Amino acid sequence: MTTTERAAASHLLPSADPLGLIAADGSPVPDPALELPDGEVLLRLYQGMVAGRRFDTQATALTKQGRLAVYPSARGQEAAEIGGILALRPQDWLFPTYRDSMAVVARGVDPVEVLTLLRGDWHCGYDPYRANVAPQCTPLATNTLHAVGFAHAARIKGEDSVSLVLLGDGATSEGDTHEALNFAAVWQAPVVFLVQNNGYAISVPLSKQTAAPSLAHKGIGYGMPSVLVDGNDAAAVHAVVEQAVARAAAGEGPTLIEAVTYRVESHTNADDASRYRDRAEVEQWLARDPIARLKHYLTGRGLLDDARQQEIDARAEAEAATLRERMNVDTELDPAELFRHVYAEPTAALRQQAAELTAELTTGNQA
Amino acid sequence: MTAIAEAAPAVSTSDTLTMAGALNRALADALTEDERVLVFGEDVGTLGGVFRVTDGLAARFGEARVFDTPLAEAGIVGTAIGMAMNGLRPVVEMQFDAFAYPAFEQITSHLAKLRNRTHGRVELPIVIRIPYGGGIGGVEHHCDSSEVYYTHTAGLRVVTPSSPADAYALLRQAIDSPDPVIFLEPKRRYWEKETARLDHRGSTLDRAVVRRPGSDVTLISYGGALGTTLQVAEAAQEEGYSAEVIDLRSLSPFDLDTVAASVRRTGRAIVVHEASRFCGYGAEVAAQLSETCFHYLEAPVLRVAGFDIPYPAPNLEQHHLPGVDRILDAIERLQWDDSAPAAGGGA
């Protein structure tokens, strides 16, 4: 690389402040580099966020009823979750984490199948190939490499598919993230990294996670353009992800996006966030609510009226009711399933262990 | 996808070649026959791998199918997983046994489990080739016998050839397997030559093979230690013991049938491997034999293995690796009764 090229690498750097299109009070902030999605898209984003939040509160309620073993809430992160997903084309793939159930549902996966992981019935209840969604990932950052490999394979096969991988601020510290960013940049793989910086990795704040000026700054070291975006602004998140997907699809390589947002609930229902953060801080972020923000904007523009709002609310409510109903059924699990999917064909040892378990269960039943 | 127009692979008649050469042939044939197969890793391209197993493949099949990656083992395995999810069949190289450890998380948490996690919907036909074991005077971190880390992990197949013909057959079958395979290549056998017919049909991935028939004692071994074990069988013959030698080839799944059938005939068994003994592969074999062949056993199942130490420096490794004398000693230690076998005779 020549000195000039090196100097030119500054275009890889994120902006000093997060990009945004709609301010916290709902007023538009034009950005020359970003196009505001049209009214149709904004309404879809809005509806997606309302449905997402309703799903989230429903899932939280299900933990209280003992129907879910655990639930990591994404409340407050709707703009990042939905904004990113709705920017994907049907042929694109999503590589989510445990926190991104809302995004997986928005991508079209049956919510009951999404929740088998958290209910404890099966690790991944959905067919990844049906909605192009990889299994939700629990070990941090490992999905970043899967996304890069998947995207690279798409290129090798000549397929027009981009992979969007979701990860948290904590996950950016893991080695796998660094290897994934590096592989993606070296291979110019069609992959988009969307970091949801929600302030905390369980209890550890960002300041203890990294010394970098922003997580987006990490991209430059790998030779990858990086974007810092207001993660509570669904319009902005949608716009930057859409741009990154288009770049990737055009063969221009990966993008690292940091969406600055906040996890308003605890890490999971089992966590107590009051041990590591102030109520005042939470209040501050509640005032930046992504749903209220877009609502202000839409109503101000005459794109959303009471009737439409009621329709959107009713739809979200109906989806939640159906989910509740379907989750309130006791599932029957087949113990033989334990042995079925370890190898393509069960080994002799597994067949024997399956027989042992069957015998054990038969005697158990007779006792 | 690049179309591959190559001459049909020769299932050669009889060829004299090394194990490294046989592995190279296996990769070339697989790349030729199936355009989904990719070979990648560190230095596997232009250099042809530090052991030259991938020699010439990049030139022949092009950079899109045989390529060097950034230097990152988790990255190699992690991206291979993504590629396999998207329909390709990666064959990746870890440069040395102990340098596969950075990839351990991807191997145990994802490679081994994705089929299971998804009810069988995600299949990962990936082969991870790992040159492993000692006996070549390598410095530290270049000689580990890491097999049990992988055999303990459900969802992985673990195989290790001990001859060029087996290396060819097992690698072709590993690449064809719908399950992920950890393919352990015993370094010290890379350069041993054999005249063999290369064929990958017929034998199966999960079968052990009797390398030398015998009637007094069953010696069970695999990979790097197999050559020594065969020498022992020769030497034992002179001492009057007829030793049967079984090459496990597949460590997971374990071919209990072949091993137990032999032990029921001989009544005595010794497992030989160069990995440390404690919680080593021999412990599993011994346990399974005592559970299934107890009433046939004339003596406890013995293990002859490396010591329970970190792999020693090269000038000391000969003391660590089980040699002929140590294995012969073990044969002597088996509780031979007063009707000890006559020279050359059976029990």
Ligand SMILES: Cc1ncc(C[n+]2csc(CCOP(=O)(O)OP(=O)(O)O)c2C)c(N)n1
């Ligand atoms: C490799 C690994 N180490 C530790 C954990 C335990 N753990 C689960 S979530 C979490 C914090 C993750 O924080 P972040 O990446 O910011 O994502 P968030 O939960 O905020 O969405 C930790 C440490 C894990 N899942 N994986």
